[in-house]
Amino acid sequence: MSEQHFDVLIIGAGVSGIGMACHLKRECPGKSFAILERRQSLGGTWDLFRYPGIRSDSDMFTFGYNFRPWTGGKVLADGASIKNYVSETAKEHDVERHIRYGLAVKTADWSSVDKCWKLTAVNEKTGKSQSYTASFLVGCTGYYNYDQGYKPDFPGEADFKGRIVHPQHWPEDLDYTGKKVVVIGSGATAITLVPTMAEKAGHVTMLQRSPSYLMPLPSTDKLTLALQKVLPARAAYRLTRARNISVSRLLYQRSRKNPKAMRRLFLGIIKRQLDDQTDMRHFTPNYNPWDQRLCxxxxxxxxxxxxxxKAAIATDHIGRFTETGIQLKSGEHLDADIIIPATGLNIQMLGGIKPKVDGQEVVLKNKVVYKNVLVEGVPNAGMIFGYTNISWTLKADIASEYLCRLINYMDRNGVRMAVPRDYENSLGEDTVMGSLDAGYVTRAKDRLPRQGTHGPWRASQNYLEDVKTLRFDPIEDGYMEFDGRKTAARKGEPRGFLRPLRSALFGS
Structure with a gap:
């Protein structure tokens, strides 16, 4: 079995992996790298999900990369358009040829003696193994299991004579024209599926245990279209990004500081949308805004x-499935030809890989993350993990920039091994997902790495703070060991407040 060596190995060719590769090409042009992708195509989430109406739930002017403007006036883009954007970005930056498709990484072991990662990947078509080594490893696998979405075992499920389809495994042959459909769930997937399927189905019912906070958003940004007519594309993009980041941040901060007022605001918007013609019980969550993601x-x-x-909402609990639908605990029966459990994701870190350091398995739930990019005690390895309260890619971009800064620092100083060390034992109870209280997060607390109680171990979920930390703060901060030597904290060049703020809103 031949062994191939690269300066950097990236696992995953989705939004994060392609973004990391582009940053490497831009900021570390002399580095050799490869992307190991299990699927036969790039795109990650946007290649996997094929259900009707699949689209972004973040605006594309912040979801797009900071180095490549999202053009046009679309605020929320469909899945195919997003995949095409990622693919065109890969081609434009000449990273597509670095992707090795069809390879599932099975093992990743760090050797302190050899100062490198040793990986084994299996070609899932042929079953043959391939061996790789790398000086630096970057996990860009997202945070969920691509093979299996989350679905509870419903009582009487085997009795149902219709078809049950999970959105993560949407079949191409599903014809729902004129059919009665029940979508179980109230998250982003259900909110997308219901109106899209209602265009062709006989009737669609969204069955939820509890409502989510909803926010209507126009699919086209008229102001951006106007800006694009009078400004260069990059300038219009940056101005729109700055506005959308500011608005998103304001909504999130207001929701945390004054949840009662924001609750009234969100519910008032829904009332106006429905012309006061519906039971608000179906739209009034039992939690505060941004305890879970806004839909x-x-x-x-x-x-x-x-x-x-064309559609209806039922807020109730499932008693059992029947031959013809779902019996609710209230006594009501929902007739169905097709049932779609849009019940969420199964969280899985690093694509299921269990990394080892010198033969010892890294148990992520016992580890604290450093700047939400590195894992304590794990050498030469980054983990791209986006935001949960704003566009994922905003964090992916600046995390990639930080990893490039770190790699360049190591080269300049002749360093072969960099390890973050938690000298103060700051391990906390919160996971890297922060205060998010969604079901898929609470189910995975035993698998997620932790964040610390203070300092660089605390995940802020604040883009402006992270821009300062990842783009401007010195690499030497007293928490990083280089070749086994602890470095003292070094003060960065005084920059004041405006440069990080300008950088955050308008780009580096």
């Missing part, structure tokens, strides 16, 4: 489907 309703399409009678 975006494109062009108010869900509300339009409800008002037209």
């Amino acid at each position: 975006v309703v494109k062009d108010g399409d869900l509300f339009k489907a409800l008002k037209a009678g």
Whole structure:
């Protein structure tokens, strides 16, 4: 079995992996690298999910990369458009040829003697193994299991005579024209599926145990279209990004500081959308805004489907499945030809890989993350993990920039091994997902790495703070060991407040 060596190995060719590769090409041009991708195509999430209406739930002017403008006026883009954007970015920056498709990474072991990672990957078509070594490893696998979405075992499920389809495994042959459909769930997937399927189905019911906070958002940004007519594409992109980052941050901060007022605001918006014609019990969550992610309703399409009678919402608990649908605990029966459990994801870190350091398995739930990019005690390895309260790619971009800074620092100083060390034992109870209280997060607390109680071990979920930390703060901060030597904290060049703020809003 031949062994191939690279300066950097990236696992995953989704939004994060392609972004990391592009940053390497831009900021570390002399480095050799490869991307190991299990699937036969790039795109990650946007290649996997094929359900009707699949789209972003973040605006594309912040979800797009900071180095490549998202053009056009679309705020919420469909899955195919996003995959095409990622693919075009890979081609433009000449990283597509570095992707090795069809390879599932099975093992990743760090050797302190050899100062490198040793990986074994299996070609899932042929079953043959390939061996790789790398000086630096970057995990860009996202945070969920691509093979299996989350679905509870429903009582009486085997009795149902219709078809049960999980959104993560949408079949190409599913014809729902004129059919009665029940979508179980109230998250982003359900909010997207219901109005899209209602266009062709006989009727669609969204069955939820509890509502989510909803926010209508127009699919086209008229102000951006106007800016694009009078400004260069990059300038219009940066101005729109700056505005959207500011608005998103304001909504999040207001929700945390004054949840009662924000609750009234969100519910008032929904009332106006529905013309006071519906039972607000179906739209009033039992938690505060941003305890879970806000669900975006494109062009108010869900509300339009409800008002037209093409869709309905049932807030209840499942008693059992029957031959013809779902019996609710309230006594009501929902007739169905097709049932879609949009019940969430199964979280899985690093694509299921269990990394080892000198033969000892790294148990992520016992580890604390450093700047939400590195894992304590794990040498020469980064983990791209995006935001949960704003666009994923905003964090992916600056995390990639930080890793490039670290790699360049190591080269300049002749360093072969960099390890973050938690000298103060700051391990906390919160996971890297922060205060998010979604079901898929609470189910995975035993698998997620932790964040610390203070300092660089605390994940802020604050883009402006992270820009300062990852783009400007010195690499030597007293927490990093280089070739086994602890370095003292070094003060960075005084920059004041405006440069990090300008950098955050308008780009580096």
